[in-house]
Amino acid sequence: MKKEDRQQFTLRITQANSTELIVILYEMLLCYLTDAQEALQEKEIPEGSASEDKDLFREAVRKARGCLNELMTSLDLKYEPAPELMRLYLFCIRRLALGEARRDSRFLEEIRRVIEPLAGAYREIAGQNSAGPVMNNSQTVYAGLTYGRNTLTENMADQGTNRGILA
Template sequence: MEKDSIQAYSKRITQANRTELVVITYEIIIEHVENAKKYYENRKEFVNSLEKAQSFLKELMVSLDFNYEISSNLLSLYIFINKQLIEAKQKNTCEMLSRIQGMLESLLSSFKQVSEQDKSAPLMQNTQKVYAGLTYGKEDINEMSVMADSKNRGFRA
């Protein structure tokens, strides 16, 4: 995963509620599966990407709330996906990765719909709000990001 992606996910995580965190986790898993397909020729990067996808998948598994019936169905699906990732690593093949990615994208779209309806507060309470914008220079456009409580806000000569 690229440094820019990590920073973007980090900012989103600090402002996310419970269902948004699930959406972000799915997006991260999908990105690692895409990276595995991209790095298929490089065995080390291929395996590393699949292992990272597995670690985030395990986070989804352990965070399931079994008071809801759907949790056992999701667990079965997560176990199946994990087995497919293990098989892809062992056989050094990416044939099943497209199918896995399709399943994950289907789950992602479902959780996105749930996330849009969830109006609960972010889980992380003591975080700074991040404001971002563009400033226009004489010959270019500059991106600017400022923390809400930052003492360095505003124009400095």
């Protein structure tokens, strides 16, 4: 994941409600799957960097597993369709382990085929959720064109020390 993507996800997390957080987790998972697939597709690897590509693949898989674990822990199994989602997430964890062990992107693609429709469904649901952001006390970010030549800058307002989730 690129630095810009991490910054964008961080910004979105600070402004997201509970449903949007699930959408963000799905998008992060898909991004890490893409990173893992790209690390596997590097065909012309110089002698010294084979280990580095292997490390990039393992790191992307580890982070994808972290997203899946977070999705699983966010489920409340008392309500439907949480048990079915748990089974899908466990399937994805097993496929991710096989993909990592065999270094085969087909397993990663199977996960993508499961997660993309779920992400789309949660995007629709997120539009209907009128709850405010989970983080009520976060910084406000304003973005706009500056006086510079077509450059975009982000200005932070209210940079006090009392930020984050309010109880």
